Amino acid sequence: MFDTKNMKITNWILLALGTIGFVIDVSAQYDYGLTPINTREAYEASLIDNPNARLKDLAQEIEGIQLDIKYSTSENFTGKVIYREPRAFLRQEAASALAAVQKQLKKKGYGLKIFDAYRPYSVTIIFYELYLDTAYVASPYTGSRHNRGAAVDLTLFDLKTGVELDMGTPFDEFTEQSSPLLQDLPEEIMKNRTLLRSVMEKNGFSIYPTEWWHFDFKGWEEYDILDVPFDQLD
């Protein structure tokens, strides 16, 4: 039997539990002091003042681009499937710049192959908690430039054969050999790395000093950190 007084108490208990549940839920999700945009609604709202910041699907935006999204397979440094779908997104301006890169490369007989682009913030937390070293994985206290949709990991392939060019190391090899600052590499590798770097730099990207495959787009700091899954972006 319920009387009014008991119902009031029950409501108060439910309200209190709900509030505690909400607080626990939010703090458990993000332990590192950042609160990224993590709903489709908030992401759409963030685009109202800056419609050019919309994330674009690279497979749709850039003709002839190859995707080899390593984190959608277990063939990556974590040994786990991280993404449900093999997709790649960048902010509109960065995607347009990458389309220009692809056009310029085509004249030389090469194309772009993407390993990773926009990466939801939760994935940066997973990487950090598995690796616990920020030399090669981003700190969850600052987030990654990938979380802002303004960084891309990529290489070149030969348009005739479809074969990846030799860059000296595979993607995500976390050793000194991956540094684009190295100069004493075989001629072929130096030539390939220089071609990738020069065409990317001409179009507004800058290379990361420890990873030949990683490029940041100019103005990356202007974009918000996001934790919106790929399937919420369409």
Ligand SMILES: [Zn+2]
């Ligand atoms: Zn990267």
